[in-house]
Each structure stands twice: as C-alpha cells, then as structure tokens.
Amino acid sequence: MPEAGLDLPADLSAAREARAFVRARLCPQHGGELLDRALLVVSELAVNAVEHGEPPVRAGVECRSGVLHLEVSDGSAAPPRVSAPGPEAESGRGVNLVQTVCSAWGVRPEPAGKTVWCDLPV
Numbered sequence: 001m002p003e004a005g006l007d008l009p010a011d012l013s014a015a016r017e018a019r020a021f022v023r024a025r026l027c028p029q030h031g032g033e034l035l036d037r038a039l040l041v042v043s044e045l046a047v048n049a050v051e052h053g054e055p056p057v058r059a060g061v062e063c064r065s066g067v068l069h070l071e072v073s074d075g076s077a078a079p080p081r082v083s084a085p086g087p088e089a090e091s092g093r094g095v096n097l098v099q100t101v102c103s104a105w106g107v108r109p110e111p112a113g114k115t116v117w118c119d120l121p122v
Helices: 013-025 034-053 095-103
Strands: 002-008 059-066 067-074 104-110 115-119
Touching: 002 013, 002 034, 013 034, 013 059, 034 059, 034 067, 034 095, 034 115, 095 115
Parallel strands: none
Antiparallel strands: 002 059, 059 067, 067 115, 104 115
16 A cells, blocks of 8 residues: 555545545645546546445555556455446446556455556656
C-alpha cells in the first residue's frame, strides 16, 4: 500500500471520500489536468470496488518517480472486467476510462481480495 491510505465506506460515498483524500495529498504544483484526471480515476476505482467488490475498501496515493500512483483495494478476489458497453448503456466504462487516462494500470492479488492500481504521469 502507498505511503498514504484511507479506509473508505462500502457505499457510493466512497467516491467522494476518495476524491477528497487524493485532493488533500496532491501538492499545489500537481493541480490542473493531473488533479482532474486523478480525481476521475480514483472515483471510478472506488465506485467499482463498492459496486463489484466487497468490503473492506481502501484507497492509496503516492508520488513515485514522475508518476502519481493510485490504488483502491477491496475484499473480493474477482478482477475488474473490461467491457464494451453500447452507446445507450448507463455504466460499464470505468475500466476503459482507466486504461485511456493512465499510463499503466493493473490488478494485484492480496491475501484478502485485490488491489487495482494505476499510474498517471506527473
């Protein structure tokens, strides 16, 4: 887990709390587009963990050698699925969005669940 982590509620307020957590930990020079992308991605990861995973849900953030590393863990071992939702679908685009916005992403198995991580170039 990154140097800073936060336990999130197992409901949709997790996205709001994850955004506030990331916003509070980014340096002022990491504003603008990087902040917007980080908030979007951590929201998607948190919502996916709540809707498709199991408690406990935890977010992490860390600056590493030119990247902002974000993680969201949950208690389910089931990995996220990349889907191809139709134009009228109201959901199903979260992992596609993470793939598009981030320079790298993946899933790390944990003893009690999984961690979905991603890197945004600084």
